[in-house]
Amino acid sequence: MKQESLLQVKGLSVDFSTKAGNVRVLNQLDLHLLPGEALGIVGESGCGKSMTALSIMRLVPVPPGNIATGQILLNGTDVLQLTESEMEDIRGNEISMIFQEPMTSLNPVFTIGTQVSENIRRHQSKNSAQAKEKTLQMLEAVGIPAPKQRINQYPHELSGGMRQRIMIAMALSCQPSVLIADEPTTALDVTIQAQIFELLRQIQAEMGTSVILITHDMSVIAEFADRVAVMYAGRKIEEGLVRDIIDNPRHPYTQGLINCVPVLKTDPGTERVELNEIPGVVPSMAQLGTGCSFAPRCHKAIDRCYEEVPPEVTVGENHCASCWRVGEIA
Amino acid sequence: MSNREKTDAAVRPDRPLAELWHMFFANKAAVLGLVLWLLVITTAVFGLTIHPGDPFAMVGAPMTPPGEEFLLGTDYLGRDVLTGIIHGASVTLAIGFSATVCTAIIGVTIGVLAGYYGRWVDNLLMRVTEFFQVLPPMLFVMVLISLFTPSIYLIVLAIAVVSWTGMARLARAEFLKIKEMEYVKAERAMGARNASIMAKVILPNALPPLIVAIALNVGTAILFEAALSFLGLGDPNAFSWGYMIGSSREYIWDSWWTITFPGFAIFLTVLGVSLVGDGLNDALNPKLREL
Amino acid sequence: MNSEVSLKVDNLRTYFKVRRPHLFAEQPTVYAVDGVSFEIASGRTLGLVGESGCGKSTTAFSVLRLVEPTSGSVVLKGTDICRLNENDLRNYRRHMQIIFQDPYSSMNPRTTAGEIIRTPLKILKIGTPEEQHERVEELLSLVGLRPEQKKLYPHQFSGGQRQRICVARALAPNPDFIVCDEPVSALDVAIQSQILNLLARLQREFGLTYLFISHDMAVVQHICDEIAVMYLGRIVEKADRRSLFLDVKHPYTKALLSAVPSMDKEAKRSSTALKGDVPSPMDPPSGCHFHTRCPFAEKRCSMEIPELREVHPNHWVACHLV
């Protein structure tokens, strides 16, 4: 399976300058996204997954942020080399993004009609009547009831789920080839989460949009993504097809991540079982030392793990992991 | 250092006050403000020993320009401007500080009660606050002064009466915010009394913005006193900077120095206050501290 | 029920009056908790699960009288908490404690971990200062922290460690009953399991009774002995863990369960995704609150309020169609 990648991230490193000095929040990240696929990026808070998304959009606040090394190729063009105004033409047009907090991600003082049509008018030379027409179509497409009335409402008049639909309508209004969804349902209830993923799945099928889904929840990945990259402390530590990763994780962190969450069972039994734990806490990015950053929490760590960063090893078709003991771990 | 030694990352000595001190002194503007303040305080305390004199005494020819005999000149009655400025420093400081203390007491008490108890207490107290907020302060104080005999106490009280509303709003907003924090609910769940929650839990956490507001209030109180004295409504026995400017106002075309120098003294004092206030704000603001 | 009842909540109602938009508007009322009854056996855990705005947290706060309930009774070990005067209530608080959701805002940032844990002991005047300090160290090691960490401030701990401190604080006065208000929702997944295991261990060791509030079905299933599902201020289904999941009765519980994403490849979603949003608790629908979103709703669902009935031994459902 050798397909041309739509989006490719090569050796991306991002630094942040803080009071404690320069902190590398993303370290030598490689990712690729195939046309029409859904790639999941999973990890705990602070692992650099949101920073990856912002880097691709070139929305990392500079300063204090700084993209130190790497390339982000969209159809072969390195977006990091574009001027700001060339990048503006790509944002919302070629690549769109939806964010975690639907409550704060829409501007409270403009109607949703204004906010959705703004995107259309920015990238497609349409007059206001055409843009309004298109806006109505988009609202309909994302399942907003009575779009003609909603178009004149303000964000505070809508529920969280409705706002996230608006965000999706806005993001998809110019048929982007890549949609980045950064924890799109974390702030929403499960029944609304199910609705939103239903919608994303349907839209992806209809429009063929490639999706990068960023989440901390492996079960969301299992339900939505085709491939998944697992991140820890600014690095990608394992990558592969979703089923391979879930059924056969090779990195101890991935194993821990999958085994430590309680799984909903049809017959939970009467006895309570102990959950698996990953001991310790996520290290602070400012205080990473040499070696594998997961080593201090890893029950399989050997001396070498504290000394050298493990390289990426291919462990199967489309499946690779970064661990010194990957050969011994089944 | 390897990761093995860093497993227990968050163990470092923490001395919040020392950090605050450091933040404050790293701020050049704040240090300048502090220097200005030390200057004013030194003048108020030691000025008259170095340059003794009665500010009301007519010591020279009227309207002598600044020069060798009188460093800052004399006014239309021949009173030494420098003596006046030195004397005015203590009057200004005394009024600025005492008015601020009164303002803080009234404002913080009302704000704390409104913010903590909410409901009808808040409703009532906020209506009262809004009422005082629509009264134009200078006019209200003018009415008070014209109805009662002007004295330094009346002036201090009057300044407090017209300036407590901002402090009350701030204290209320902070209390409303902190009251909803889970650690306050936790305190209630443990059976703590209201008075102890207010004084020992919420107040210390609400203090940083209040300290800044109180510091800045010293500046507004000084300006207010100056304006009153300028209008001739101050205590006639207190030789303040505002009084100096007000009394020489008629002679502005002939003796600019009698107006410029006292005004400059007020300017520098209040500037010092706001620089210190800003420095405190930056040092106490945890948002800025993170970076 | 074979063991002794620790907590009995009967017909609890908590309504809030909201500020009117203008003088001529009707007084808006939020029916946050609208007739909730349950009991928890000593040493066991009841899970209260539901979506945001369903009143589960208000129920928890009302049970502890951190929010004044409008009516109903809460009997803990034979004492009706709702009838205690302020002084008695304050003293009675040693028997009931709470662990909050947000480990970042649940500790006073200006006090050290040790002082935070000692606070309930000081307030309730339990022991001499020396005894209190000893107890603090004991509690710290009990929740998996080191005694010397008592000198640190909250911002020097990670989220999981903070939650451990909160657990220690709740345990300090030796309570019988602890309300856990979404104790793991704000934590990273890897830390969640640490705290869940800790809570389970402490319950075994000290025979604690938990009221466990959560929106996460999987977590509730894992830790609770009995589960009550809430929707817009009312309990719609209540059963012990096994019978609830083996035989889900209420359409809302079904929908809630089918919405939970799963890592299992077999458990592909049956498409019973609910339509629409939760209605506002300020203006709840008539009859069965769920009828506006229920795929099976009939005419009478919008007219009559369904009663919570026992359809199987210890399996209660409020639905006309069951």
Added chain:
Amino acid sequence: MKTFLVGLNRTIYSLVLLLAVIVLNFILVHIAPGDAVTAMIGDMGGATPELVAKLRADYGLDQSLFTQLHTHIWKMMRGDFGLSFTHRVPVRDLILDHLPATILLVTTAFFLALITGTILGIIAAQKPKSLVSHVVTVLSLSGFAAPIFWTGLMLLIVFAYLLPLFPASGMKTPGFQGTGLEAIVDVLKHLVLPAITLASVYIAVYSRLARASMLDVLGSDYIRTARSKGLSRRVVVYKHALKNGILPVVTMAGLQFSQLIAGAVVVETVFSWPGIGQLAFNAILRRDHPLLLGILFFSTLMVVVANLITDSSYRILDPRIR
């Protein structure tokens, strides 16, 4: 409909505030040592007890406090503020003569400050470390620190004496006979220095506030959304951020309107501007209580009206509170 009701509500509330001012006036006069008659007698240089009694009866001072308050409220609501001691004309006429000058000064200064302050604040917020930002900081610090009367006097020395560009006092050139445009230009020339003086303080306040608020808004989620749509920096700042960023400025402007009027009193005195401030200054020198209280009432009325206007403009800007 709701907008109308909210507006009506605000108006009623404003009327209550004004009523409270009337009552305050009454209370102040009554707790002050001496009463109107004592003051009059003081003016006349003594009187017989019979005359005193007659005057007291004339002024209704022999009646019960409640009746007096009642009469006082009715009189004031009918616009009867009594006679000025010194001018021997109705207070109301005197104030209405001087009010337009004050309104002209205050509104000019207000908009000058609002517009200049906001523009400076926005420019400074975009490049927090730039020269402009530092200039704004220095300007706002000095604007706040300089006593307003001193700023006025310094401007007089520079722009009326050293460089005689503007007239030093009054609102019209004495003996000036021009009409139409000429007359307007004449007034404007007189207006420049007082308006700048009065605005200087508020330019400082608003530029600081606008800067802080814009910085805050520029870091918000919806600005990131706007940028993620590919909107240019200019559109993001001047469309998306500005409308949110000026909300705190409008709030502050409303809250500080009473201080603006108080500032006008001082500025009018410095520039002999024939407004109510100057009237008040003269009234206080002559202990003309009815005039002073009338001025307090009218200026409060201005503040209340200004607050109603800011309130409704806030409602237009922010749909969340409509």
